[in-house]
Amino acid sequence: MTTMPSHDSIRAVLWRGDRLRLLDQRRLPFVEDYIDCTTPAEVAQAIRDLVVRGAPAIGIAAAWGVVLAARRGSDALAEALPMLRAARPTAVNLMWALDRMQRAIAAGADALALEGEAQAIQDEDLAANRHMGELGAALLGDGVGVLTHCNTGSLATAGFGTALGVVRAGVSAGHITQVFAGETRPWLQGARLTMWELVRDGIPATLISDSAAAHLMASGKVQWVIVGADRIAANGDTANKIGTYQLAIVARHHGAKVMVVAPWSTVDLETPTGADIEIELRDPAELLSHAGQRTVVDGAVAWNPVFDVTPASLIDAIVTERGVVTSPATSGMRGLA
Template identity: 80%
Template sequence: MNDLDSHDSIRAVLWRGDRLRLLDQRKLPFVEDYIDCTTAAQVAQAIRDLVVRGAPAIGISAAWGVVLAAQRGRDAVDAALPMLRAARPTAVNLMWALDRMQRRITEGADAPALEREAQQIQDEDLAANRHMGELGASLLGESVGVMTHCNTGSLATAGYGTALGVIRAGVGGGRISRVFAGETRPWLQGARLTMWELMRDGIPATLVSDSAAAHLMKSGQVQWVVVGADRIAANGDVANKIGTYQLAISARHHGVRFMVVAPASTVDMATVSGDDIEIEMRDSSELLAHSGQRTVVDGAVAWNPVFDVTPAGLIDAIVTERGVIEKPDASRMQAMFG
């Protein structure tokens, strides 16, 4: 293995010619099970049900969903595009990938050409992640402690990861001495997925409860919070997994730097600010139960947004494959993405 591959052994989205194979992330870390999708409807359902999650992986999977539809004919494609687009509303990568596939369809691309386009989307994401890892790691300093939130690794992308890619590169380069992962309620992506990825790839890490984050920062063990993004607005506001905003507030208070890592496909210059980002609300049952067992008294209600928006003013750096924007604002975003 080369230095990049030594900390990158997981692939969650696999094309098999006539089907899309997805690692079922609902069952991790104890069961490694794959499901096969042979129709665009099955891909859309897998996205809705969180079989596959993470903004880049959702976009890649949707592109393959278009290919599956194209193998059945133009009518199937016309039905698949709006169905896939509606699968999850917040992550802009889904829309970006489908828009890219739509352009190829408009140009007259047949099923084999669409297959090549989807493969290119997936390959470009892996290359972008590895480049972002290098760019982000160069900002860290030496022997730093890093905290991350949710899962932004190979499970959420074509491979290597966005924020977790920076951590992989930082560990490989000897810049990171401590890694902390927040559990990320209510789906526990940090506990179930990020810890599984890190342990599997030989990166020591410590799990902390979401509510311990501020205390951890106060202890001086963390110098950077590194997170991903599901949508980045034109002014640098960032939508990401619920709980990100409070991490940014706490980081600013404790003098901890805050980095967002995401591919350029996550940037939505048509969205003026975070106030314009639709925040997905999921069923309250996800908060009222754990692993199928109800934990809250009957009759209780819950509020379950799954993303929040971190204002650009709380972000020290946005890292994309195009480069680094330090202290992001509308003018700096326009200069790179306008």
């Protein structure tokens, strides 16, 4: 399968030898601005503030944060690891990348060797995304319409993307005829980020409001819902951006299929089911305001979970770089370990 170069032009996490340069995703699509992080504390803050977001990209950024700490000495390294680990709780890639860096430290790696390890994590993610794109696209069939949620592209990874990588590969192979993107409230990652990626890479796409998804699927225009993941439990239950669960329910009702695309680092075999996944709650102000301006009456309160869990029973395929699990269950997930 050939992927057109024009469908893979974005890199959001860039190592510059003495600093980590991050494309500030809070300012997209209208301002393409980069933030340079020279300390692990700045990397942790960038993760918390959603300068960098997406489970694989968070893990990659944290690995580079460890490199920055190692250059400052063992005391800085000891302080940085728990600080980076606490930056966000749900995406297991963050913990996975830090555990990998910690193993390298335990084996005696110096700052230069840790730089090589972080670069390997980033390079391996890009290769995994390209392979997952091929595996996922092969499941689609021909002439299909797809709906994606949140942002799972180059902005959320080392490049190419997970779910959006399948979309890129599927479009390049001629399998996909229509791409729909949900806006993804409250941060509008679908509207601001996914549409920016697709337009930039020349992939025609249509934006819908989150609440239009059921109406769209009832029209028969969507055969696949393709999403990423922030953590996949041992039984295949999947935590992803809030709103994914309801998309899976609607897809099952209307006969559409659900594909979850994520690197193996997102699979957490130590978490038995989705009920054991910690769901991050963010500031209610994200719902009560928009672009810094309050939009809801004073005195109103809000509940702002940023992930939900889709049961494995509603997922038709989980695609990782190690292979595909259909009708996921514990036995199938462990079979790829």
